[in-house]
Amino acid sequence: MIRIFLNGILSSSRKREIPFPLFLLLAFCCSTAGQSAASDRNQVLEVLEKMKAHFRMLEDYSCEVEQIYFQNGEETQRVYFTYSFRKDQQIRIDFSYPQSGMTLIHRKGDPDATILPIRSLPWLKFRFSVHNPLLRTFTGQQIDQTDMGYFIDFLERSLGETTQPVFEFREGKDETAFLIVGRDYLEGKNLEKYRIRLLRESWLPLRIERYSLENIPIEKSLLRGCILNARPGDAFFLL
Numbered sequence: 001m002i003r004i005f006l007n008g009i010l011s012s013s014r015k016r017e018i019p020f021p022l023f024l025l026l027a028f029c030c031s032t033a034g035q036s037a038a039s040d041r042n043q044v045l046e047v048l049e050k051m052k053a054h055f056r057m058l059e060d061y062s063c064e065v066e067q068i069y070f071q072n073g074e075e076t077q078r079v080y081f082t083y084s085f086r087k088d089q090q091i092r093i094d095f096s097y098p099q100s101g102m103t104l105i106h107r108k109g110d111p112d113a114t115i116l117p118i119r120s121l122p123w124l125k126f127r128f129s130v131h132n133p134l135l136r137t138f139t140g141q142q143i144d145q146t147d148m149g150y151f152i153d154f155l156e157r158s159l160g161e162t163t164q165p166v167f168e169f170r171e172g173k174d175e176t177a178f179l180i181v182g183r184d185y186l187e188g189k190n191l192e193k194y195r196i197r198l199l200r201e202s203w204l205p206l207r208i209e210r211y212s213l214e215n216i217p218i219e220k221s222l223l224r225g226c227i228l229n230a231r232p233g234d235a236f237f238l239l
Helices: 002-016 020-057 148-161
Strands: 060-071 074-086 090-097 103-107 112-116 126-129 175-183 191-199 204-212 217-228
Touching: 020 148, 020 175, 148 175, 148 204
Parallel strands: none
Antiparallel strands: 060 074, 060 217, 074 090, 090 103, 103 112, 112 126, 175 191, 191 204, 204 217
8 A cells, every 4th residue: 555655656746747858848948038039139239339320420310200199008199290300419390280380499408499380470489498398299208309319328228227028129121120128218217118110221210119018009100201411501490
């Protein structure tokens, strides 16, 4: 009876053991996953360096932008505008919808921004603090948080300070895409996900999607028709 009991225990114990070949397979899979994550991280870091290098060579750029905002996961607003940036930190935004005909100008370091509500009436203009809620987007973004240099700094900070569970790195002939986790690029408080798609020719974004950690959409930016180094004169950034 005792022998039968002991044999039962040993048999049960053996059933709970992981077969040696399966153990090797699991170890190999874990090792491969770790190597893949490290490889993706290195590739994203390489892309970041290319973005920085290309941005250093840029004198100016302008893009047609479609901005989509969400609340509780539901789309609430779409805004269309032309965004222009010059390397001496001058920004011009020409709205086409829904604020058709409105222009916003800001120079980095200036505490105020200038608004021309109707472009055909150049004498009618106002100045507001960049912190004024009237100048913020629906998600709270300020005009001095919009240029590519600010976005590159945000990416670099996120990669250095935030644990990245997965990058979902993808690379094609013309585009590169990846996912990062970072603290929101407005106030640096909440952890969020950012899906980014870049044009390899210029290393400028084609699409930036912002989500909560639960994959609830917050906002999406779609950039088209970017023009580089057009060299607009000073008058273009004056109202």
